[in-house]
Amino acid sequence: MGHRHPRTRKPRGRSRVGERFEAEVGPVAHGGHCVVRLPEPESRVVFVRHAIPGERVVLEVTEGTDGDRFWRADAVEVLAASPDRVVPPCPFAGPGLCGGCDFQHVRLGRQRELKADVVREQLSRLAGLDVAVTVEGVPGDVPEVELGLRWRTRQQYVHLADGGIGMRRHRSRDVIRIDDCRIAHPDAREPAPGTVVEEVDGRRFEVAADGFWQVHPGAPQTLVGAVLDALRPQPGETCLDLYAGVGLFSRFLADAVGESGRVVAVEGDRQASALSALNVSTADVRAGDVGEVLATAYDDPFDLVVLDPPREGARRPVVEQVVARRPRAVAYVACDPAALARDVGIFAEHGYLLRSLRALDLFPMTHHVECVALLEKTDPDLR
Structure with missing residues (x-):
């Protein structure tokens, strides 16, 4: 699964990466995230992964400066969970982990509604x-395909020096070691x-x-x-x-x-x-x-x-x-x-x-x- 990497550009003011805010989660947006609108003094649109519309979360900024029109963030704590929230079937899905899946934390039927x-x-x-x-x-x-798993018949991994396999973090070259990709077909092959x-x-x-x-x-x-x-x-x-x-x-x-x-x-x-x-x-x-x-x-x-x-x-x-x-x-x-x-x-x-x-x-x-x-x-x- 391909991953986009952030383009290198000049910072537009003070970095806000790592800052946390409590917020209500708005609608889903194209790209695997939800929209959060932070009130003043930030007055910023934030595209948040690992959230579900209607939840109340603590988000942590992963990309953004004072001069950016919008920020990116992960929901790192759920204060009020959606009834559609589930435990991800993959232990490598979540904030700061493998970037291959967007909705492992969402009930499959709700994924399709989103x-x-x-x-x-x-x-x-x-x-x-x-x-x-x-x-x-x-x-x-x-x-397992009926559960949204084991459907991917072609898969590409990062091969580690010790013979293990890894996947990239979201919008990053950083590698997360994994033992198995839960969406990979049992007979999946690499290019x-x-x-x-x-x-x-x-x-x-x-x-x-x-x-x-x-x-x-x-x-x-x-x-x-x-x-x-x-x-x-x-x-x-x-x-x-x-x-x-x-x-x-x-x-x-x-x-x-x-x-x-x-x-x-x-x-x-x-x-x-x-x-x-x-x-x-x-x-x-x-x-x-x-x-x-x-x-x-x-x-x-x-x-x-x-x-x-x-x-x-x-x-x-x-x-x-x-x-x-x-x-x-x-x-x-x-x-x-x-x-x-x-x-x-x-x-x-x-x-x-x-x-x-x-x-x-x-x-x-x-x-x-x-x-x-x-x-x-x-x-x-x-x-």
Whole structure:
């Protein structure tokens, strides 16, 4: 699980790191923390980890100076606990410990409600939409997945000199020694050279062992089902699969549209694109930056588009290239609700409205959530 590290910058006044304040915890925010508003004389917004909305806590500042607009902090003492607070199943989860999980202290059902709140808030703030959101659990291949544990099939550790393993603190290079990661699948593997074979609904996919593949064992089949249910591809239709990876969606789209249809798969990573050509022999596969490829090729109309961009989203140039192909429907697979909301707003400018949304808990115990959005144009006669 990747960790962001704070950028080195000049201090903006006296450091407040280590100072403690008693406070009421406000709403959840995007990123795995909750919002606390300190009254005067501090008058500061603080993003607090290890808290739950409605609790009263003692927070300790972990990043912040007098000149910063906001601070970061950990809840180091709980004065009035939420009924949704639980003992973390992992002993390495908590203030100052492993930074890999955000919500181990929260009942699993409440974790999903918090993620739904974030998706709903981002769509409201960035796209002007009022959308009902429910985050769905996703089944796995071991019983612990139902508890939010043992789902991560790929995991990377810090290997210690004595043969032990460790994980990074939140927003830090500091290493915490662990004996076991409780969200790691029993057969989890670390990135390595070479390729492996993954199977989804009877189809085999060759995947780079150190390349992208969904890490929840139930994710590929669940996502394929969500995309196909949204788009309902028909024999003979044309499909554009953007950020296609190794061809997961392309393979199932090709099966659905048949020999009379067409699937074009565009992927920026050349190794993944080469594997996509191997995994989906009937697709027209192109390696290259999605925006650059769409600016120079495949400018004929397409019936369907799948967008599965990286965390920063598709962004305006790609969205407008997609709209120019005049698809009847777009399935947008998003790992970041803020990027999804921004792009949904751009689609709306061009007459493509959000018709349905599924939110999937592919990353239990963390703040991450995957969404599959269906966008359709308001006037189907505009083709």
